[in-house]
Amino acid sequence: MHPFLRIINRILTLILVAAGIGVGLLYFLKVQFDKPGPLETAKIVVIPQGRGVSAIGEQLESEGVIADRRIFVTTSLYFNYLKDNSTLKAGEYEFAAHTSMRDVLDKLVEGKSIRHKVTVAEGLTSQQVVRKLLDHPELTGEITEIPPEGSLLPDTYLFRRGESRQDILKRMAQAQQVFMAEHWKDRAPDLPIDTPQEALILASIVEKETAVEGERPQIAAVFENRLKKGMRLQSDPTIIYGLVGGEGKLGRPILQSELDKKTVYNTYQIDGLPPTPIANPGRSAILATLNPAETDALYFVADGTGGHAFAASLSEHNDNVADWRRIQRQREKEEAERQAEQDGAASTDNPTGLDGDAEAGLAASAGGDGQPPVPKRNPKLTPSP
Incomplete structure (x- = not known):
């Protein structure tokens, strides 16, 4: 065989061998990526802000959510750089028993973290609302001042762990402004x-x-x-x-x-x-x-x-x-x-x-000065609300 052809033949052989190894590696990664994970029971994991892919993989492995952080990091980088620049989001996540690495990665990319809620009943004063938010353990931060009375819209507000109390108040005030503006004209x-x-x-x-x-x-x-x-x-x-x-x-x-x-x-x-x-x-x-x-x-x-x-x-x-x-x-x-x-x-x-x-x-x-009272109770007889 001509020396040049011999070189070409060797190169093609190496390419085929490399391709075979690559296909095998990809298949191995896919199997590992999709197979059930090591968790025996559901578990809640908090991913802090500012943590990189490698650190997240190490945390998930140490907490028993995934079996191999190297596979997780490799696939994460693939999705991040070769697909749609999908980054992993911080938050509080609940992972089901035997959840796969694919499901773990999807949840972190989509930011499907646990949503907490705080319910503010109608008729509370702003001071009572502030006290309720201060007592909620999943919220963070101080409240600088009590909002004006009547400026907050009572409702159930969803939030993620670590959201600030001041942000909830801001959302309540904005919701009230939007609601009043929408219905005032009607x-x-x-x-x-x-x-x-x-x-x-x-x-x-x-x-x-x-x-x-x-x-x-x-x-x-x-x-x-x-x-x-x-x-x-x-x-x-x-x-x-x-x-x-x-x-x-x-x-x-x-x-x-x-x-x-x-x-x-x-x-x-x-x-x-x-x-x-x-x-x-x-x-x-x-x-x-x-x-x-x-x-x-x-x-x-x-x-x-x-x-x-x-x-x-x-x-x-x-x-x-x-x-x-x-x-x-x-x-x-x-x-x-x-x-x-x-x-x-x-x-x-x-x-x-x-x-x-x-x-x-x-x-x-019931009598008085000619303007009978409206109240539904008599203040001397029944407790006030």
Whole structure:
């Protein structure tokens, strides 16, 4: 054979051998890449920020997620540089038992980390929201200041481990701005509120007055009807906010002296709206405020079922108040009888638990200066929310 042809033959032989070895190696890598991994049970692994492919592979191998970090790194580099520049993302990941390296890599490339959640209920004050975020162990960082009251949209917010508390507050504020902007333009005509901020103030009162979503448009209508007529709102939750602010709860009945004391939040004593929201209203309360029910009702009082009885006239309202009194007395009598039975007593001297001053206060709450109150409770008889 000609020497030149002999050289060509050897080169081709080497190429074929190399190709065979390459194909075999690729097949081996594919088998190892796709076969079930060593994990016996599911495991959660946290990949820190800034960690490179080699360090991630070493961590996964040490924690028993993968069998060989060299294969993992090799395939990771292949996907990163030869395909679509897919980088591995930091986060908290849950890997199922016997998950393959392919599934591990796919999860890290797509960033399918565990999503935690924090639920902020409607009607919480901004101070209560901040406290809730500070108590959440998966969030990080401090909160520099309490957001303005009413500026946050209650909801369930998803986040990844390590996200900052300040970022959650920012998302809540942005969500509220977007929601209000979207629905402000679709508000009902002739509302007695001129700005989105006034709508938030009234919505926060509606939020605190009832937990029954279906009657919020009626509650909103009552307050808006009163504003149109120049009547005071006379809402107990505004008094409570004036007393405790962002703490949210008074923890006792409102005193008559507190009803009589004029503060900027006491809507028994001031005209119009208080200066700020008294909580962070949810979507339902905001929508009810922007599109209230069509009703001429001016009053409401608890009806004993968890909802309220509405009235357009004082006489009708007084009848509803009398019905509520009877329900209260009956309940307190039944409770006293149950307690007496538990204590082994045949009866009690005062089964209703009401004294003369309390009865007088309840009677006065329905009359007064010609503007009967709206509240669903009597502050001397039942605990405030």
